[in-house]
Amino acid sequence: xxxxxxxxxxxxxxxxxxxxxxxxxxxxxxxxxxxxxxxxxxxxxxxxxxxxxxxxxxxxxxxxxxxxxxxxxxxxxxxxxxxxxxxxxxxxxxxxxxxxxxxxxxxxxxxxxxxxxxxxxxxxxxxxxxxxxxxxxxxxxxxxxxxxxxxxxxxxxxxxxxxxxxxxxxxxxxxxxxxxxxxxxxxxxxxxxxxxxxxxxxxxxxxxxxxxxxxxxxxxxxxxxxxxxxxxxxxxxxxxxxxxxxxxxxxxxxxx
Numbered sequence: 001x002x003x004x005x006x007x008x009x010x011x012x013x014x015x016x017x018x019x020x021x022x023x024x025x026x027x028x029x030x031x032x033x034x035x036x037x038x039x040x041x042x043x044x045x046x047x048x049x050x051x052x053x054x055x056x057x058x059x060x061x062x063x064x065x066x067x068x069x070x071x072x073x074x075x076x077x078x079x080x081x082x083x084x085x086x087x088x089x090x091x092x093x094x095x096x097x098x099x100x101x102x103x104x105x106x107x108x109x110x111x112x113x114x115x116x117x118x119x120x121x122x123x124x125x126x127x128x129x130x131x132x133x134x135x136x137x138x139x140x141x142x143x144x145x146x147x148x149x150x151x152x153x154x155x156x157x158x159x160x161x162x163x164x165x166x167x168x169x170x171x172x173x174x175x176x177x178x179x180x181x182x183x184x185x186x187x188x189x190x191x192x193x194x195x196x197x198x199x200x201x202x203x204x205x206x207x208x209x210x211x212x213x214x215x216x217x218x219x220x221x222x223x224x225x226x227x228x229x230x231x232x233x234x235x236x237x238x239x240x241x242x243x244x245x246x247x248x249x250x251x252x253x254x255x256x
Contacts, residue, residue, distance in 0.1 A: 009164065009197055010038040010061060015070035017056060030056050032222040033070070040164070041195045043188075045208035048218030048226075049255060054201045057218075058167040061199070062088050074165075084108075087163040091170040093154040095142040101153055102138040105129060108161045128156040131190060148179040155190060165197045173203065184211060188235065205248045205255075210237045217254060227254060 017031040030053045038044055046054045059065045060072050063082040072079045074086065095104050105125045129135040132152040134145075142150055151171055158166060171187075172180045188211060191198055202208050208215045212231055219226040229251060237244050 007040050008037050009040040009075060010036075010199075011071075011073040012036040012057070012060070013071045013073060015060065015067045015072060017053075017060065017065065018068045029222040031067070032224050034224050036216060036225055036228075038197060038199070040197055043191055043198045043211060043213045044200065045212035045215045046199060046201045046218065047203070047205055047208050047215060047251065047255070048223070049220050050203070052218045052221050053223040054218060055169050058088065058169055058199060058201060061165070062086050062167055084161045085164045086167060087158040087161065087165070088167045088169065089151075089154055089158050089171050091173050093142070093150045095150060095153060095157075097142050099141070100138065101134055101140050101142070101145070102129065104142070104153060105157050105160050108157060124160055128160050131159070131193065132156040133186070146179070147175050148183050151175070151183060152186065155187070159190075159194065159196070163196065165199065168198060168200045170201050170203065172207070180207075185236070187211070205251050206239050206244065209233075209244050209247045209251070210239065215251065217251060 012034050015031055015034045016029075019028045019030060034057075046057060048054050056065065060067060061074070061079060063079050063086065074083075079086075096107065099107065102125050105128050106121050109121045109124060125138075126135065129138055132155055134149060134152055134156065137145065137149070142153065145153065154171070155166070168187075172183050175183060184207060187200075200208075200211065209231055215229040215231060216225055217227040217229065218224070229247065231247065233241070233243055233247075239245070
């Protein structure tokens, strides 16, 4: 089911999550009555204190976790497990070192769950490598690529199965400062070309302001949505822009 831009695609409806105590330890309440609506095609950044449940939020939508109460809805239906319409991109690329760049992108397309979707593997791989500017590296192995290139390859592999949502869990955190800035621009270019819905977890408040349509600010655990900041500044946005700094400073003060 493909929705028009702006139509509600994801809803966290009074979602709570508590991990039960093990070996006499107390239960851990992670999320408490979390409500959030996300429209198709939105770029959403998620910020908050360490350990507040940002990655947990992505795992619930990915179907890796089940809420203790409440519902996680995708296109109006409860999420009951992983699906190719919701793909995760992790902080450290989980690439197969024995496969070439092209073979890594093709891997997901050849899985039983993704067969029969009408996509030609060879054509799709070529298109994805071109999208992430790795078309000249199809026969290279991950060890031949820089950190930024490996992260682009991870994004290409996720996009190859044509998901509706990309769940990005601090995907740029392991990169050096210059590569990170370049990757911010490249992720935005990919988003502008594909208009996939993106949920982007980051600890970098400036990064959130530069990239996102809306910024979800999460409170300390047990977590709920503290505030949602709509960023209407035109793109491209620069850290040095006083308006970017103004928003980032306000959000930083809110988290403190």
